[in-house]
Amino acid sequence: xxxxNTTHGTDILEALVDVIVENRNYLSExxxxxxxxxxGINMAKGFRLCGESIQGQSLxxxxxxxxxxxxxxxxxxxxxxxxxxxxxxxxxxxIKECETLDARAFGDMLTGGLNALxxxxxxxxxxxxxxxxxxxxxxxxxxxxxxxxxxxxxxxALRQGAERGCESTRELExxxxxxxxxxxxxxxxxxxxxxxxxxxxxxxxxxxERHLEKAAA
Numbered sequence: 536x537x538x539x540n541t542t543h544g545t546d547i548l549e550a551l552v553d554v555i556v557e558n559r560n561y562l563s564e565x566x567x568x569x570x571x572x573x574x575g576i577n578m579a580k581g582f583r584l585c586g587e588s589i590q591g592q593s594l595x596x597x598x599x600x601x602x603x604x605x606x607x608x609x610x611x612x613x614x615x616x617x618x619x620x621x622x623x624x625x626x627x628x629x630i631k632e633c634e635t636l637d638a639r640a641f642g643d644m645l646t647g648g649l650n651a652l653x654x655x656x657x658x659x660x661x662x663x664x665x666x667x668x669x670x671x672x673x674x675x676x677x678x679x680x681x682x683x684x685x686x687x688x689x690x691x692a693l694r695q696g697a698e699r700g701c702e703s704t705r706e707l708e709x710x711x712x713x714x715x716x717x718x719x720x721x722x723x724x725x726x727x728x729x730x731x732x733x734x735x736x737x738x739x740x741x742x743x744e745r746h747l748e749k750a751a752a
Contacts, residue, residue: 536750537686539636543746544599545589550742551603552586554734555579562734566727569709569720574615574727581611581619596636600627614712615728618652618665625651638686641743645673645693663707663721665728671703672696672736686747690740701725701733 555562555578562575585606594602600623608620629647633640649669658664660671675696679689702725709721 536637537747538750539596539641539686539743539746540748541596541630541633541636542593544594544596545592546746547596547739547742548589548594548599548603549586550738551735552582554738555582555731556586558731558734562727562731565725565730568724570712570727574731577611577613577615578619578731581607581616584610597627597630597633600624600630614656617655618728621655622648622652622669625649638680638684638689641686642673642677642680642689645676649673658711661707662711663704663709663726663729664711665726665732667704667707667726668697668700668729668732668736671700672732687744690744693740694737697733697736701729704729 559575559579562578563572564575566572566574582603585603588606589599589602604620604622604624604627607623608616610616611619626644626648628651629644630636630640636644652666652669656666658666660666672693673696676689676693679692684692704726705724706722707726708719709726
């Protein structure tokens with residue numbers, strides 16, 4: 536059995552920061568097609584500030600995710616700060632007492648984040664938003680873990696669900712946010728929130744897999 540030692544919080548958080556900062560222009564380009572064009576700018580600002588605030592620190596995963604949540608809530612305008620802040624705060628709270636995470640506990644962390652986000656938003660899958668990425672990714676992960684797949688296989692299911700969910704937004708008509716004003720014209724474009732969520736989930740899976748350890752027999 537493989538598990539994640541939660542002492543790797545700083546490493547995992549730094550990977551999340553890096554992927555958003557590196558994709559700043561791409562995210563704004565995606566957003567510019569049907570939105571304000573500032574998604575990458577705002578996200579990179581929040582994640583960069585978080586990265587700067589933890590330099591030199593060795594954080595557990597719960598503390599790292601909680602720090603990210605607080606920073607995003609305080610630094611990103613519009614809906615993304617509260618949405619992503621709630622997601623990461625929910626993840627943080629779900630693993631507060633955990634020193635290690637097996638595949639099922641990692642799934643509980645993902646579910647905690649999803650539930651927290653849904654608790655503050657009326658958005659649904661199909662609205663052309665980040666939930667179109669998050670929900671299938673978490674569902675696919677939980678299905679794999681519940682069916683006895685090992686940790687790496689469940690993480691691969693998370694990646695595949697995120698990729699599929701994100702791509703599904705291309706042909707959806709936006710029902711919420713600025714893009715909803717475009718109606719049918721919003722079809723044919725990816726949702727920026729769905730894209731940033733895919734980047735974060737795939738990076739979370741990759742970083743987690745790099746830090747997996749094998750339990751003693």
